[in-house]
Amino acid sequence: MLTTLLAFVFVLGVLIFVHELGHFLAARRIGVRVLTFSLGFGPKVLSTRRGDTEYCISAIPLGGYVKMAGETVDDPRTGRDDEFLSKTKWQRFQVLIMGPVMNILLAVVLMWVVLLRGAEVPAFLDQPPVVGAVPADSPAARGGIKPGDRIVRVSGREVRDWEQLSIAIGTKPGREVPIELVRDGRTMTVRVTPDAQTKYEIGDIGVLPNVHPRVSAIAQGDPADKAGLKAGDKVLAVNGRTMSFSGQLSEAIAKHPDEPITMTIQRGGETLEVPLTPERRGKRGVIGIGIQDEIKTIQPGPVQALWMSLERNYQFGGLIFQTLAGLATRETSPKQLMGPVAIAQLSGEYAAAGIIALLSLMASISLNLGILNLLPIPVLDGGHIFIMALEGLARRDFSAKVKEQMLLAGFVILMALMVTVIYNDLTRIQWVERLMFWR
Secondary structure, rough: HHHHHHHHHHHHHHHHHHHHHHHHHHHHOOOOEEEEEEEEEEEEEEEEEEEEEEEEEOOOOOOOOEEOOOOOOOOOOOOOOOHHHOOOHHHHHHHHHHHHHHHHHHHHHHHHHHHHHOEEEEEEOOOOOOEEEEEEEHHHHHHHOOOEEEEEEEEEEOOHHHHHHHHHOOOOOOOOEEEEEEEOOOEEEEOOOOEOOOOOOOEEOOOEOOOOOEEEOOOOOHHHHOOOOOOOEEEEEOEEEEEOOHHHHEEEEEEEOOOEEEEEEEEEEEEEEEEEEOOEOOOOOOOOOOEOOOOEEOOOOOOHHHHHHHHHHHHHHHHHHHHHHHHHHOOOOOOHHHHHHHHHHEEEEEHHHHHHHHHHHHHHHHHHHHOOOOOOOOOOHHHHHHHHHHHHHHOEEEOOHHHHHHHHHHHHHHHHHHHHHHHHHHHHHHHHHHHOOOO
């Protein structure tokens, strides 16, 4: 619990600081007097003053703000050149845009650091999505997808590799989607409804790549050793069921303690059938092997890592816009949205996995924060930019009353969104969900 809380405060604190720093630096650059730089809202816990600016940490760590002199029409104004509204629209635009820009730049930098460390990734991720196996009870099987099919489009969007396929399907749980595929040289379209997996309701149709786990080690004297298995053997199937990942193989073995099974393996280009009986240990069956998925190691240099970071953030940015569009057209479930509670939980989980995992999460959240703040919703940075753009088109400034109505509308939209994401967060907590009798 303490790790989760500390990780959440760290993640949110860094992202908010960088965002507000963007506004602060841009304001100072064009000569706007900054009155307050605050991390958090509400009562001030710690504060110090340097020059005209009060720097403080406030009690509620779910945001932050930079207060500038003459920022709104309701603020006391003297007409001095160092007030925000005394600046041109172009100068004010620079101040407003720099918060989101700093978050996007932070996402690029963090992902660059993560990629510089190198990583082991599934070997199939960047391969064309040719189906290797289809579980009998999966949505893909019900939709008529078969092994050997090459999936080319999902909902009209091209998918070039397994990673793109996972993203395209993951955003559409419970929604029937058209999937275009190539089978025996013929193009055809099937319709499949992805199942919702995990508490975050990620869509999954059950197609598996043409990969198989390998035996990495053999324990002497255990069933695998007695049956003649060797390190390096590729496990194709257990009792006729295709094995694509190490988790599947572990589960298949564990389910049969003291029961004979047949493993289909590949060794040196030859396919063999190996009968053996898992030994019971507790409630699970074991055969004494180490298992490894097919992986590859990426170790880019600084320039390549930067390019890869830009590519990944571009792809993830496109996914964010697709998700927003999907929410508007009801192709994407609002249940996939996450709020502060889910972010706190993820922060704790990623922090437990190590600093690199936590930086990866921070990169993702920072990109989301930067893009979402650009939405033309009054209250957000993008909303203020949108109002300025409308004033520019109208060639006049709107009255205080009109702006107040716009900001109120934006506030209502934002609160509705907050209620939705917090409700989603609470439904993912088991003991809270049990209290929701209407679910």
